[in-house]
């Protein structure tokens with residue numbers, strides 16, 4: 001009797017979300033993939049893989065069993081090992097198998113390599129975000145390693161391997177490797193020039209001594225590290241190095257992990273504090289050019305922050321839509337209650353625009369080398385898009401969580417985890433103000449290209465909404481003495497116009513509605529306050545197609 005009561009379907013709860021093709025069910029994403037000429041069959045298989053109930057559950061388990069640091073064994077011998085749960089390893093194996101760590105550089109996708117990989121990253125993050133930290137860093141570090149072709153050549157086949165090999169061994173003995181990076185120190189994160197970790201020359205390499213306040217994924221096989229080169233024939237100054245976990249003679253390198261950070265979210269991922277005691281490293285790029293060298297990695301990481309945040313918003317909204325389609329209140333499904341439809345459709349409209357924008361940016365990044373206009377777009381828009389998309393994520397995830405009522409707030413469902421993860425990408429690789437100031441910097445360094453990019457965005461966006469007054473205000477502010485104080489206004493204004501332009505370029509019927517509700521007068525900031533009229537049904541249907 002009791003068990004019958006407990007299993008009664010009339011409890012009006014939605015079934016578990018899972019076994020969904022996260023690619024095909026997401027019409028804005030699938031449309032973007034078609035526009036970019038990507039292989040939709042392969043991406044659909046990837047969407048089924050990450051959307052399977054089993055994979056989604058790996059995400060839960062990996063976060064309920066966070067990594068543990070073992071600094072020493074019971075006899076006092078140094079170990080400096082981090083142990084991860086098998087669920088984490090399973091996710092790593094999957095994402096490396098899908099090539100998210102390397103496919104943009106290995107020639108396997110000659111057509112739109114960054115865009116195709118971006119779709120897979122966006123899908124993977126919906127299952128679990130923490131493990132994607134080393135996946136993103138491995139992908140992004142290749143950008144910086146390109147500054148030292150001989151070094152990249154040595155490591156390339158191990159980086160490009162699709163075999164995940166977590167064994168703590170010298171990199172040459174492994175079937176595949178992952179890369180991390182250590183830039184942030186206690187006294188300087190954003191301001192890396194304040195770094196005091198130092199590199200002393202030692203024959204054909206350097207020995208690095210110092211401390212990093214944040215160094216994530218400490219079980220990676222090597223790390224890009226910024227350190228001050230000693231003044232000498234090379235000129236000295238902040239320089240980029242590659243620091244392997246094992247020295248060339250096979251002995252363990254002198255990385256001493258102090259502790260793992262106790263973080264708000266991102267529990268499956270380990271983020272360490274680490275000391276270097278004359279640790280072996282090889283130079284990457286010219287001495288003194290550390291910032292210039294590592295910026296190639298930083299730009300790829302910033303792009304990934306935006307892509308992953310879009311995926312985080314998407315999974316939260318999918319969970320919400322799934323729930324409200326099953327849950328009834330006052331004899332009517334929540335998805336048919338007018339006030340709930342206003343919220344869900346407004347969230348869906350935001351995702352329509354931000355997904356179009358993120359994939360427009362990956363297209364620009366894919367074509368930057370051959371097309372100066374796309375290069376200018378990528379330079380100006382990367383920080384602006386990271387700003388808008390990452391900053392929208394906590395709000396979208398929170399509203400989605402609220403759609404599930406009290407259940408959304410419990411640890412039994414993944415929404416609480418998504419919510420804790422949501423603010424991280426805003427901070428990583430440059431927080432909000434830093435991104436806004438970076439837009440100013442990009443515009444200041446290449447003023448003509450920036451004005452040309454803005455003009456082209458305005459021309460396109462104007463097909464859907466009258467953005468000229470905003471564009472004039474942006475241009476006026478940009479040229480004013482007050483630009484730095486108004487940096488967030490400039491950054492969000494630019495990103496919103498670019499989002500509208502991306503919708504127009506995508507041929508979206510929702511472009512005028514987005515322009516009116518995001519850039520027009522008389523609208524409030526909370527989701528659900530905009531009047532989306534008859535567009536509600538299609539927006540909701542496209543957000544999670546069944």
Ligand SMILES: Cc1cc2nc3c(=O)[nH]c(=O)nc-3n(C[C@H](O)[C@H](O)[C@H](O)COP(=O)(O)OP(=O)(O)OC[C@H]3O[C@@H](n4cnc5c(N)ncnc54)[C@H](O)[C@@H]3O)c2cc1C
Nearest residue numbers: 181182183184189190214215216271429430431432433434
């Ligand atoms: C979970 C996690 C993992 C991480 N992993 C790594 C890693 O693997 N490797 C690594 O190197 N780092 C890592 N970081 C560090 C991260 O990249 C930095 O925390 C981030 O870049 C911000 O630097 P900071 O903490 O020193 O803050 P600060 O630079 O002190 O910034 C503090 C605030 O001031 C603002 N600000 C900065 N400059 C200005 C300005 N000129 N005008 C106005 N406002 C400004 C910023 O926007 C921010 O809001 C990690 C961080 C976290 C949370």
